[in-house]
Amino acid sequence: MRRRTFTAGAAAGAALLAGAGCDAPGGEGYGDGGDGRGSGGRRGAPVTLTVLTHYASEPLASALQTVVDAWNATHRRITVRTAAVKFADLLTTYMVRQAAGQGADIIHPYCLWTGQLVRAGVLRPVPPAAARQIRRDFTPAAVAASSVHGTLYGYPTEVQxxxxxxxxxxxxxxxxxxxxxxxxxxxxxxxxxxxxxxxxxxxxxxxxxxxxxxxxxxxxxxxxxxxxxxxxxxxxxxxxxxxxxxxxxxxxxxxxxxxxxxxxxxxxxxxxxxxxxxxxxxxxxxxxxxxxxxxxxxxxxxxxxxxxxxxxxxxxxLATGFLLGVNAKSRYPGEAWEFLHWLNGVRAPAARPGRGAGGGVPVSRMSALQVSVGSMTGRADDMRALLGGGGEGDADGRGGGDPNLGPFLDALRYAVPEPxxxxxxxxxxxxxxxxxxxxxxxxxxxxxxxxxxxxxxxxxxxxx
Amino acid sequence: MASAGGGPVRAARRRQTAVAYLFLTPALLFFAVFLALPLLFAVLLAQSRWAGFDLADIEPVGMANFTDLFARGSTFLTPVLTNTLLYAVGTVAIALLGALTLATCINNLRFQGLWRTLSFLPIVTTVVAVGNVWKYLYAPGGLINGALNGLGLHSVAFLQDPGTALPSVVVVQAWASMGTAILILTAGLKSIPEAYYEAAELDGAGAGTIFRRITLPLLRPSLLFVCITQFITGLQSFALINVMTDDGGPGDATNVAALEMYQQAFKYGDWGIASAAAFVLFLVIVAITVGQLWLFRRKGGES
Missing domain, CATH: 3.40.190.10 (Periplasmic binding protein-like II)
Known part of the structure; x- marks a missing residue:
């Protein structure tokens, strides 16, 4: 699906994310145990989380790495490492690595696979507090795409x-x-x-x-x-x-x-x-x-x-999308949810495309990341804030970033999610x-x- | 006398047998671990439902996977299995005819080593490289269509048209596997005694008669070997199709059993259906191999 060969947007993305990357860690109450302290290993012991995604090409890889670096710079105990494969190989990689007992702590599947991964016992349900927040902040199509039988299995990331x-x-x-x-x-x-x-x-x-x-x-x-x-x-x-x-x-x-x-x-x-x-x-x-x-x-x-x-x-x-979920076999689900909440659930000031690094609007780091690479998340308010207040943007494209994104944002209102x-x-x-x-x-x-x-x-x- | 000498002889034989089995043990263990156990596991999985993760999650379902494979609406029999057979038959036919022709030519040429080496080059080239080069040759703006256009003919959508996609890949598979067949057939040709040809020439037999009456019958053991191995390779083919048509497209035009098994197991996590399909393919391969042996034996080829 995603033959992404972007060459533009990386610099804007880095500036955007830098503005969004340095506040206090969130996550209290969003971990599995409800205390945000994590689960596996000794309390306070260093933890390394792996994220397996399809953000293998630029500017996606750099955009994700920038935000991960921002997390690593402000969180000494929990270090996050990223690994990426091509989208075409993503499902096979998840299945094979899981079979080999080498599944990543955090996975980033296409929403179409949610049911398969849930039935195979790969994805862990979202903790209740985070689930309440996702239902409140994201569009119904994004929530539905990340759910199976009404249970949420991850933070909706990009929505297409x-x-x-x-x-x-x-x-x-x-x-x-x-x-x-x-x-x-x-x-x-x-x-x-x-x-x-x-x-x-x-x-x-x-x-x-x-x-x-x-x-x-x-x-x-x-x-x-x-x-x-x-x-x-x-x-x-x-x-x-x-x-x-x-x-x-x-x-x-x-x-x-x-x-x-x-x-x-x-x-x-x-x-x-x-x-x-x-x-x-x-x-x-x-x-x-x-x-x-x-x-x-x-x-x-x-x-x-x-x-x-x-x-x-x-x-x-049609609306399709991806979610960031935690592997059921992860030894550190609490830490993984804490990172995902920081990435998707906490708002931080970010610059609007085309307006430099100043004048930040409070949006989630994932929303800032997606817009920086010409994509969107299912957080409609973030998208309106980042894309200039309306779906269509300005006639000349200023303030709204790429005016061609307008029809995609408008479509969030009436698009049907993929089964x-x-x-x-x-x-x-x-x-x-x-x-x-x-x-x-x-x-x-x-x-x-x-x-x-x-x-x-x-x-x-x-x-x- | 016999009984007096029988004891030590039997004991020596027993020792020899024990030593023989001792030497065979590593090989037998290897086969047990890497052949017998996986085979038994595949038979178990063919009658189970399993996503491929925890062994504790294996759920017996009896023959349900086999009935699903052949249920109304299943794509396994048509087009997957039929494509597999067409692919194998096409590959064997082209590779055998081509190899026989080339081996006969090489046998009558100077610098035979050079020609044999050249014909063997596709074998030492990776399938991915072969597939990608041919993909370019077949492309709408590729070399073959360029030549067709140069001759005033319309372009052919080789890999995009379901009518030509499978034959196009068959040609590549046959080309890529011809080298081995040529080696075996040239060795077979060399083993035919020259005296037969001299006698036939003295009797005034023409080249066609000599080929039909002497070369072909005496080459039958080599032909049998080539036929069986090429058929098995064709029935198990996966990599070339995966490279050239990705998911067996357009539509299901080039989807074959091995590709289907791979997708079911590693993409969809349906190891039960993949193992059942593997078991059916195994039976097909056995049936075809036995059929070929019977056919050649009837004509005295196995000797």
């Missing part, structure tokens, strides 16, 4: 919503003034902007369909599904609901875009869009920072709009394969929906 990216220059060249507001407008714009060479090779895709991974394929489809008023699974998460008319409409739309030459799922969207070879695509908010780094000055041609639905007033999209039951990853992988079968013409829309329903229902029916 999906929106429509568009290339203003390509739309302008096709005589289109602004982003599409409906599916009909999206189709028209896609057909008008698409171009091929005489060999049939795609020069410009009207609409990009990414096959990079599960998150890309399924995320953009589920965002369109939500905008059409549909859902992937039934509310209890036990059966698939994508075989509905809404599901059929979404896959029909994607198939039509391919059949009529506006989309080619065989081309890497993550490379083609920054090269100005894609007019529109649906992706999550983290991509803004990635595009800013990859496109340089050309990034000013990138705009972001809400995911269109069939009608102008249709609003809906996160024990077999959610398998269900997502099966859905991805069937969506790809439609995109590649291997199956008709009806056949793919039938097969997806059969396969996912069979998978969800298996006890864990």
């Amino acid at each position: 919503t999906y929106a429509l990216y568009y290339n203003r220059r390509l739309l302008r060249q096709a005589g289109i003034d602004g982003p599409p507001g409906t599916w009909q407008e999206l189709e028209d714009a896609a057909y008008r902007t698409a171009r091929r060479d005489r060999h049939g090779n795609m020069l410009v895709q009207g609409f990009g369909l990414s096959r990079a991974d599960d998150a890309s394929v399924v995320g953009q489809t589920l965002a369109l599904l939500a905008a059409r008023g549909g859902a992937f699974l039934t509310p209890d998460g036990r059966r698939t609901a994508i075989g509905s008319a809404a599901g059929r409409d979404v896959l029909d739309l994607e198939r039509r875009l391919i059949d009529r030459g506006a989309a080619d799922s065989g081309i890497s969207l993550l490379r083609a869009f920054p090269s100005g070879q894609v007019a529109m695509a649906i992706n999550a908010g983290w991509w803004t920072a990635s595009l800013r780094g990859a496109m340089g000055a050309d990034y000013r041609e990138v705009g972001v709009a809400p995911v269109p639905g069939p009608a102008p007033d249709d609003r809906g999209t 996160n039951g024990p077999r959610a990853q398998q269900a997502k992988s099966l859905l991805r394969k069937n969506i790809e079968d439609v995109w590649t013409g291997r199956a008709s829309v009806d056949a793919a929906l039938r097969t997806a329903g059969r396969q996912i229902d069979q998978e969800l029916s298996r006890p864990y």
Whole structure:
């Protein structure tokens, strides 16, 4: 999902975090034992906690390290060390390290895996005081994504919503003034902007369909599904609901875009869009920072709009995210929760992007970290404070950081969380394969929906 | 007389047997620890539910994992197992034909050592490197499509089109594994006595007849070995597909049993279903190997 190759934002992040990193330790009442004193080993003995995350590339790695260094500088007894792997290897690494008895004290899983990790006994429930605070401070979608059957298993960290990216220059060249507001407008714009060479090779895709991974394929489809008023699974998460008319409409739309030459799922969207070879695509908010780094000055041609639905007033999209939780096998759960509370639960003054290090607003260190790398947390008030008071930001981008983040922040109000039951990853992988079968013409829309329903229902029916 | 000398002889034999087993003990222990125990554990897991962490959490479920593998909606039989078989058959067919052709050519060329070494180079190259190089060759803007465009033909989405993805990977697997087959077949060709060829030439047999009537039948033991080992390698293939198509895509077009097992165990923590799938794959490999032995034995190949 996260091909993060950010090059911008690291310096801003460091300044932002430095302002947020040096106050008194929090955590009283937030540890497992309720005293914030920790659990394993002798009381007062030095403790080293490990954090295993997917923040392996810049500026994420530096941003996290800055805040960890700030903790280590002010907490002599509890030292935190970070380890990182690529997102694609994260779940496998958690499972394998846990099997080998080498699980990290603090893990940073994708919310989709929460159910699987909870059922496998990897994640420890959040202590009651911290759970109360999380429910109070975070958006319902972020809380739901970090919970299983109503029990919270970690602090929601970043929250990603999906929106429509568009290339203003390509739309302008096709005589289109602004982003599409409906599916009909999206189709028209896609057909008008698409171009091929005489060999049939795609020069410009009207609409990009990414096959990079599960998150890309399924995320953009589920965002369109939500905008059409549909859902992937039934509310209890036990059966698939994508075989509905809404599901059929979404896959029909994607198939039509391919059949009529506006989309080619065989081309890497993550490379083609920054090269100005894609007019529109649906992706999550983290991509803004990635595009800013990859496109340089050309990034000013990138705009972001809400995911269109069939009608102008249709609003809906997908919210995904990550949580920071404590390993059930950790010897120091109290210390781990204390660190996580300091990172996610305590507010400290932080600078707003574009306004230097001064004029700090009180936000959590994690909110400051996420905004510094072009992402968001599920703390809507922090996001408003950091991004300039409103979702849209200023017209020229000042005060609001990157104005393209506005639609993602606005989407927090109406986005639906991704299902996160024990077999959610398998269900997502099966859905991805069937969506790809439609995109590649291997199956008709009806056949793919039938097969997806059969396969996912069979998978969800298996006890864990 | 016999009974008088039988005692010491039997005792000597017993001593020899004991010494033989003593020398065999390290090897037997090795097999017990690294083969028999894992095999038994896999059989146990195939009938259990387990996330892979605490042994105490192993929960017996009988044959549920096997019924789940073949339940309506399961992807294991179709397309996973069918892809595995197509992959193995395709690999063996291409590698065997290619290796036989090249081995015959090499056998008639000068500098045979050089050609054999060159043909063996893909074997000593890591699968990741091979997969990535071919991925680039197959890419929409890659060398192969560039050549096709140069000839005035349209590009082919080799790894992106589900119709061509599996055959494209099969070609690479066959290319990468041909070196071993060439070595074995050239050794087999060398072991055929020259007298047979001289006699056939004296009788006026053409090159085609000599190849069909002399070379192929006498090469059968080598062909059997190549066939069996290539089939087993093909059925167990994982790394190349993982490199070239990531998760067995597009869709499930290149998903094979070993990849599915890996994902079930190490990604989803479903060791029961992964072990059951491994057990089914083991049975498939045994059945195919026995079938090949029977086929070649019927034609006198095993000799």
